[in-house]
Amino acid sequence: MTTKDPRTPGLARLAALVADETRAACLLALLDGRAWTAGELARHAGVAASTLSEHLGKLVAGGLLTEERQGRHRYVRLAGVQVAQLVEDLAARVAPDAAERPRTLRQSSAGSAMARGRTCYDHLAGRLGIAVTDAFASRGLLVQDTGFALTEAGLRWFDTAGIALDRRGRRPLARACLDWTERRPHLAGAAGAALCRHALGAGWCVRIGSGRAVKVTGAGARALSELLGIGAEALR
Incomplete structure (x- = not known):
């Protein structure tokens, strides 16, 4: 009988968070180190604001993004250097010929x-x-x-x-x-x-x-x- 590594559930949840094209697009955009509004990210990802809001909620809850509100605007950014490193390392492993021309x-x-x-x-x-x-x-x-x-x-x-x-x-x-x-x-x-x-x-x-x-x-x-x-x- 094998004992499951206690990190397994957390790793699975993290992988599921990244394994979505809309959320991946947001994470890559936020690699510029700046805070983006939800509207800006929605336009960048090519989805409706309501759809993007749901994705951002998952990324914030999963600890990959942090958010703050100023007036009616909602700003998000990567949760820190370690998150940026994770996203960049994953992106670097995508073969050039697999990217869209x-x-x-x-x-x-x-x-x-x-x-x-x-x-x-x-x-x-x-x-x-x-x-x-x-x-x-x-x-x-x-x-x-x-x-x-x-x-x-x-x-x-x-x-x-x-x-x-x-x-x-x-x-x-x-x-x-x-x-x-x-x-x-x-x-x-x-x-x-x-x-x-x-x-x-x-x-x-x-x-x-x-x-x-x-x-x-x-x-x-x-x-x-x-x-x-x-x-x-x-x-x-």
Whole structure:
């Protein structure tokens, strides 16, 4: 007679929550790290507001989303870094040829922009994220022997660059996150979040539209070249 792992029911409930296209669309949209209204998510998922409300209720009850109300608006966001990591890890395991092909020029352009550079919850991803990760590694700021870890030089780099890095939190300073377009790990963790936050705040990157895609500005290209030696060709 075997004893069932006590985590089995919880895992089954979690899998059931994600195993719905409307809820999956909401989770992927919320990987931009921002709060969305129920109406915005309904339009994004292509469903009626009443249908979306039911799905959001399940995601909130399941601990994947948190919600807050401001006036008549209901805002939701991912419940935290661990949820974002789960969603991104699952999405990264979807084979490229299993994804729906772009049907229009607009869809194709949006896909190209996402592949070029985007936010992955609170850190940089796409070719931009990989370029940053490679630059950190080549300069001895990051080691990848058994997972990602900042070196002493890497810690000093943040200080020299004037980028605030939380070294006292429970979150790991550096973590590998599998990039679903590049099929390689990019820098996540507190260091990845600090760099992304600074890049957006300092105008190194700007968001494209209302989604996750970002593009590097002229000031950002100069800063990334001076601080990490990243050439313009890597940012295209």
